[in-house]
Amino acid sequence: MTYQLYYWDGLQGRGEFVRLALEEARADYVEVARGDEQDGLGTAAMIGVMDSRTEPYPPFAPPFLRDGDLIVSQTANILFYLGPKLNLAPQVESLRYVGNGLQLTIADVVTEAHDTHHPLASGMYYEEQKEAAKIRATDFIDHRIPKFMRYFERVLKQNPAGDGHMVGDTLTYVDLSMFQLIDGLHYAFPRAMKHFGQHYPRLAALHDAVLKRPNIAAYLASGRRLSYNETGIFRHYPELDKDAR
Structure with a gap:
């Protein structure tokens, strides 16, 4: 169906x-x-x-x-x-809850990324809250991105199964979602993410590995994949971007 x-x-x-x-x-x-x-x-x-x-x-x-x-x-x-x-969950049932927890943590980052350009109210235009957005974006770049990414990098490192996956020993939806999170942050904050691979090599490798998967590569090259734009969650406003500490 x-x-x-x-x-x-x-x-x-x-x-x-x-x-x-x-x-x-x-x-x-x-x-x-x-x-x-x-x-x-x-x-x-x-x-x-x-x-x-x-x-x-x-x-x-x-x-x-x-x-x-x-x-x-x-x-x-x-x-x-x-x-x-879809055969995109860990085979071990207990690890499915681990994967769900990681996905919920990814959702936390996504919410914080959204709030960099809408820190006061979702019903207000970005142009009505630009000064607050600068403060929120600076904190997000300097403190929140590193805090989350250090955690996710550690999860990759400490996964007993290894193999460069977030949970278990095969590709899951969590790996795909981590790709999308990293990809979106690269679009929104290219200056802040410029040295991402140096700081978080395992996460960068995961992102690149997903990018090369045949079905994902075909999707990204198709008309089904919508482009990033300034009406979505990940928005690139140059005035909110800065070099990471």
């Missing part, structure tokens, strides 16, 4: 973490919001699910995934559900 992925059209956003898993597994899926309204798709169809008065557990916001009659919301929860189905 075809999976239905619901996320805003024109944005990588949090939906991209789910897309990467679906693309790596070559799963059959459709992007509902990017579809034609004549086919019952489009943004209105996505909003209709969220505003539904008949769905027993309507999702609060995208991304969410429909698999038959089941709707799964929240990025980490979607990947926790999809991982075993």
